[in-house]
Amino acid sequence: MYKWIYLVLLLFTPVFAARGQSSNDHIFPAARVARSGIDFDNKGFLIHGKRTFIVSAGMEYARVPHQLWYDRLLRIKRAGFNCVEIYTFWNFHEPKENQFDFTGDHDLGRFLVMVKEMGMYAIVRVGPYYCAEWNNGGYPLWLKFKKGLGVREDNKVFEYYVDRFFDKLLPIVFKNQVNRGGAVILVQLENEHTQGWGTVMPNGYFRHLQAKALSLGLEVPYFFSGLHHSSDPGGEGKPDDAKRPNPWFSTEFWSVWYSQYGPKPGDAGVYDRRTWKIIAHGGNGYNYYMAHGGSNFGYTNNDEDAASYDYGAAIGQAGDLRPIYYTFKRAAWFARSFQDILENSTDATLVYSDISRDTGLKISARTSPSGDIIFLDNSGKNPVSAKLQQSGVTIKVAPGELYPLVHNFKISSGITLEWAYTRIFAVVKQHNTATIIADCEKGMNFSMHFITGPGMMAKPRSPGIKVTGNKIDLDVAMPDSDKLLEYAFTAGSQTIRILAMNRQQTDKTWIVDSGGENYVVNGAGYLGTVRIDDRTIKVAAETPLLANDEGQVWLYTANKTLRLEKGGQQAVSQPQKLKLTKWMQSDASAPALPGFKTGNWLHSRTPLQMGADGDLTPNAWYRTKVTVPAAGNYTMQVKGGGRGQAYIDGKPAAKWKLDDGEVSLNLAKGRHTLAIFTAHDGRDKLAGYIGPIESVDNKGIFGTAFIKQGGPFITRLSNWYFARADRKEDARSGPPKFDTAFYKKYKIGDDVFNKREGYGWFETTIAQPPAGTSKITLSFRSVDENATVFINGKQVYHHDGWNDPFEVTVTDPEALKAPVRLDVFVENYSNEGGIDQPVKVNTIGNAAMVNNWAMKGGIDNSPAAEKWLALSPKRNPGPCFYRSKFTVHFSVSHTFIWRVDTKNMGHGSVWVNGHNLGRYPEKIDAPGLYIPECWLRNGPNELLIYDEDGKTPEDINVIAEPAAGRTITNLTATIK
Template sequence: MNIKTLGLAACALLSGAALFPTLAHANDGIFPSATKAKQAIDFDGRGFLINGKRTFIASAGMEYARVPRALWRDRLLRFKRAGMNCVEVYNFWDFHEPQEGKFNFSGDADLDAFFKLVHSLGMYAIARVGPYYCAEWDNGGYPVWLRNKPGVRVREDSPEFEKYVDRYFDKLIPIVAANQINRGGCVVLVQLENEHPQGWGTEMPNAYFRHLQSKALALGLEVPYFFSGLHHGSDPAGDVGHSWDSVGRTNPWMTTEFWSIWYDRYGQSLDAANEYDRRTMKILAYGGNGYNYYMMHGGTNFAYWNNDEDAASYDYGAAVGQGGDLRSIYYRNKRAAWFARSFQSILEDSTNADADFSAAASDPAVKVTARRSPAGTLVFLDNPGKSPVQTSVGGPNGSAEMGIGSVTLEPGEIAGFVRDYQIAPGVTITRTSSRIMGIFDQDGVTTMVIHGEPGSMGQVLMKTNSQAAIAAGASDFKSSGNTLTLDAKFPQSGVDEYTFAAGATHVRILAVGTARADRTWFVEAGGKNYIVSGPEYISDAAIQNGRLRLTYEKPWIPIPEAEPSLETVIYSSGDAPQRFPANDYQAKRKTTLEVSQWETKSGSDEAAVNYDDHGWLASAAPSQMGADNDITADAWYRSAIPVPKTGDYTIKIDSAQDRWLPFVDGAPAGPKFVHGNSVNVHLTAGTHAFAAFTAHDGRQKMPGYVGLIESSAPKGLFGAASLTQQAGEDIALTPWRVLKSDDHTAPPASDAAGWSAYAIGQDPFGGQSGFVWLQTTLPDTAPNLKSHSVLFPTVDDNATVFLNGQKLTTHEGWNEQFNVSLDSAWRAGGPNILSVLVENTAGAGGMSAAPSLSSVIFSQPITGWKLRGGPGDPFDAKGWTAFQKAEANGPRFYRAKISAPGGVAPGQVWRVLTHGLSHGSVWVNGQNLGRYPEKIPIEGMYIPPVWLKPGDNSLVIYDESGNAPDQVEVQVEAAASRDLLTIEAKG
């Protein structure tokens, strides 16, 4: 596979976390707010200001298009509970305009409702409006209909392209604008375009960028915005390798795509949780002002929205799983986010203080960084090694008298320690050796949660403006004048409470073990703030009849580092804490749902000789899938083939992707599925009815692609079609020679100086952009051959093909096959010199597979084509019969009932296991679950619980090979499921 280094992020073509590339760009600028928005959202070189307050942006990526609307609140609340104050979303163009001119901003596509929900939860939003998105989404977010607009060139100053973009922006941008923070909404940042090969940040290299800017501004964009992205990468601060200063910067340092895990992953990974915790803490330690996890919840590619690298699941191995379950990384994210937000007045207004604290750690293996601001100082200690390290926490310039205690740093851990920071009026932390989870305002009581390994010590030194009156934990406090020292020993499982008053200020410190810190939550209910410690997650908190009602989750299978069930302790602003014993209750659990009453009907009627194709899209040559505005992954083609005499023939199409099933006179012809652009058939003299069923597994996301969209990675049958008789086997073309030349108009002579040998698979560009000539001499062929063509399996990126100096064609787009007829320039008797000008835009380039020469003795075009996209109506009541297992000759529909007496519990995660099936789609109660088989390590297709109802549920399957469904099951995914329990306490 050729690896492109631009257009990656969620667009990376590498598979595996260890191979994550970095998508860095020199320009990380942000355009400032309009004057009228500056009071609500502004920034400087030190950080962001929201409503005049220094604000750290801890953002979580989620696409509303990948989550049913009924689950939006659930997923967003999981973000909020983890300390996230922002959500980042793509506004996929094709999701909102699937058919040309037919816009959808309702139901699951109601963007305005989504933004208002975000706002109601007290969160912000980053809108990524496109028009290109990537995101492992079909066609990169471009509508399929756009591919069938001749001459449309994407991502460049193309009036035809910009016309359609403008029409979409006319619908989209006013919704985004109306929800900007300065207009009472949640949107604080906007990204125009995405991962363009040229313009990032505030860089606008051509008129295309200026057009997007002027259009968005004219439609009301007022909050800060930028192009393409900011600091995308799997370790965005670590790739810099050192901390940086705010001096000289004009805008904050922000990573808008911090790739957490990867799109080929599923489920739990404790190692990844530790690694990404370290990478998050680097952002804080090195001076970052915000980050966005891509993804924090991946969700699902319902219907046909997946690209060619994914199927239905877009789990991403993310903090919040596809079914809403929480992984180890979720709790690491939670610790970092609450820490960053608790000390945002430092992180958003600081300069580099590394030099002053370089000797603050007694162990020289510990790396020290520091951030100093008018609000205080944060000192970060970094243990990059693979063994625990014990070290002191010293003061500036290594002064021991200004230091405090010692800490043990776990392998790879980065921990932050605060100095000279006012946590409440009249109370300042002067220094600490304790890790702080967060500081929370509880209606006049300032509560600070500190944590460490059970049995270890944590020290906090505070200065108060008046004598402190200690109310709880007096034995662990030392008081000297206005200095107060807490020496806390972290408990094995419970919560130790320390409280004091200094004048009118009330402070509570809760000391917990680190595992319990993960299960300590800040929740709001009835206008009051509560600290709740103990449950794995709190899904709801409400005041009912004057009582606090908490709904919490208990996973069926705890995360690897989880402690046993813990006592729940609830703290409000007043009164003593409320305690509730650990609850080991297990709800009654179902693990399977009965699937019965299977029925079936043919999905291949379209192949019949006399099938009525009136109303199908007609064209001289096959049109690519989607030309009839169908957006599914399936299509039928029909034509009539006159055959002059009985014999063996080849039906050849210029382009055929991904696979197709040919029928002649209603019967399957050739192999069950064809992967390639030709099929061999035996035909008798006369006219035959030809039909082809075609299917694909998602279109490319087109990373880094600029140019003509029509010819880039078409699906189905596309281009000229012919009936031929081959002259033997195709000939692989070798050897090749390579030459770099500044002349890109005509190929160099074969005897010109500078040619050198080229091996297929070699990168002649050395990873750089540019042009090279590749050339070969074609083998001699028999003089009676009628036609010659060359099939190029792939050229990276763009190719202009010449024969004997005559230009034949230009093909734009990489890693896709294309066929070139040589007849217009062929010399009978030779020599025939084939030259290819290869343009590489980024990364590696060249040919990764050898082209092949095809010659024929007979050829006639196949014309008069009809196209109809889609598998047909899966809910049509006609034609169903009782299922009997038999060998299928093409696609088939199957339907059955899923019995769920009494319904299913909301915390249970159900999957349709597609055992024994081939490729296809699944519907439950009319909702399309997406494409199977999955391409990541998860068994079965996720059913959102809101799509299941008590009693009988309908299940419909469209299998493209017609494989029998007798092994299909509906089972619970235990690892993702959880019970929902309740606690009632005093309000």
């Protein structure tokens, strides 16, 4: 099965509790000293004493250059988000042991201050494990080489290094807690641990993290691992739970997935509905993972990604806005506008169950002291026109929509919104004016009804407003026009303004705060910075580069409607690609040459895994000498991870996947220099893994190396069969007699347990080993979950855990004289189960060892000037640098997006002006590696490529991504 699908179903859901552990969705309360800043009850959150619906956006500051933090945060804020959720990757802040970095792109403190300055909150997930499709799951590579260390368990060595990291990290986070004037409202300890979620602390490791955080000043609410991770966290149930001591919240609402670049048809509708289900059924907040994906710069990607972590997110990797962005904006502003209801409500579905008798709609409702909201749910694929029983108003509910009706909501002092039969986008408080923004499609009835308090005389300020005593009614038919309609009335000192528009217009409507005042702006595709200077408001509006001019843009203050005037705009067109200067090359395969000196390399008897010398790159060279008694084909076996290129006496000899464990070499008689260049495409994120990591997902070559004439000696076992067992104890009796009436064919990777707990026998036959074989070794990459291994009916090994390699060696001379029956009894406790990865058998037996190795990791991306030569398309395969230049001309009226298209290259890295854009080839459909605008220079720019396979760069181009580009229009208005 595809790895990412497997991870979706198995690694990210809080069913870890089913594996013999427990979980909940509870949150530890704030310390008493922090409750004035952040508190909660079982109905909702309170921030600074005010009921607050938390609409959070997942964004990793580590995946965005710090020069673009403000831009991305502003895009998040403009979409109605009031919070951002982040990881604090350990290996991003302590890449080398005891060398901490909290500056520049790593300046977590500055990021949190910026969030606060922008009027938003932050949820910080401090680890020490993260996942996130990030290299090594966030663990520093140097942790692999600490003896006795086991991750995510009550291990003193691990806890020592966690404490040292937390001593640096947590004071930054805690200084920015909301009760101390900062942005941080929630903290997550650990992440997606297999043993405890919420407030469950099953062992000393969890208690250690808690004690450490509290000792360093944690005061805001916190929890372990996560809350309600899912692509549809609201599900079909109801978040309501009177027994829950805290609000319902989802820390990972997966909006799209990391295997996608850009928007796909249907994304917006699917995730829009899933969001409204949370709002309608008692949820108190959610965090989209991801709202902005970003980039895996440098070597931060894991083995499932390359440079792009676009995620198909609402805000693209390059800052462009996708259709899903606008649906998220709609839900966010509604939830925040009516947070007084949603954060203090109970289920009122029975009260309003007969509001519509249309069988195509399902009714749900929330009630609170602040008012009620009734949701008309059309889960079908066709629109439903429903007549409301108590009013006679006909509502048209779109396919998949949860249509909200607002009832008895106090809209302003002394004024109640009795009924809103029209969809409300947002309610904006502007001094004594409350502006209601609503959308209604052409031909539909726009219907809102208000009641004033005793002694308040209402006066209409617009045609269409009808006042009868203390009742104010607005019932008009929406015209067939894109024009916004404005209605208003006053009551006492209060003004109610209603802006009626269609959905396309609400997409272009923005709520901004500047200088302590709220403004509504309509007509812009996106609204950037807003500044007020001497009563002049200046606005930077954006339009997608490929879109037409947006037309008129209007500004609504508390008491005025102003047209924003456009300044002069420079007409600039973006070329499809930029001209590159002639390529230069610098060969990087010198370590393969026989006379190359290795005095400063790491020397050892057997090869050591990549990173043993402290290098953090995904590249390493290995060298040794090998002597053979006769010419012929030889097989060298050594454990490995990644890709390898072998050189014999300086000449390319073989390429192979290091995970295969062996390589064939044609050798002449005598002594030879063997050099091996190794590379990998990212380390595993170690999801769900607990224990020692020294031997997990090792890269390069490592362990004992053997060489033997002949081969190959490693094969994959096939022809598997499966038979179900009734219980765990069946393993004690040994495997049943093979019978095809009982056993059925099995394909490695298939789930035979239908995502449920179960037991079963997996059987195959190992061909009789060659004569003289003294042992065979069986390599299991992963069995889900526990495995008991039998050879010819006799138990020889037991292994607990999944995604954890293990080996079984068979040395019984009698067993090796004939075909060997192999049986594996598997215990599965949740989700998919079976043999995940191919099982290999190794028959090399006795072989000569290859000793005395030298290793050096890393690359020098600054070759000396004399090493640069004109490009030669004919050269030996192997790593090589290539250099060129391109020129960029900046435009104040446009944001052009440029990417490096590595077409027809192998594997490697790209730098622009010294900034590492990340790894290629991309594993998703990104159109090349994104160049952040802040890393470009106005004029010449240097492009550097390091191709590990030595592919030449004739087809590389710096290309435009016009779909992500933007046109910037400066708008002004005078506020008299």
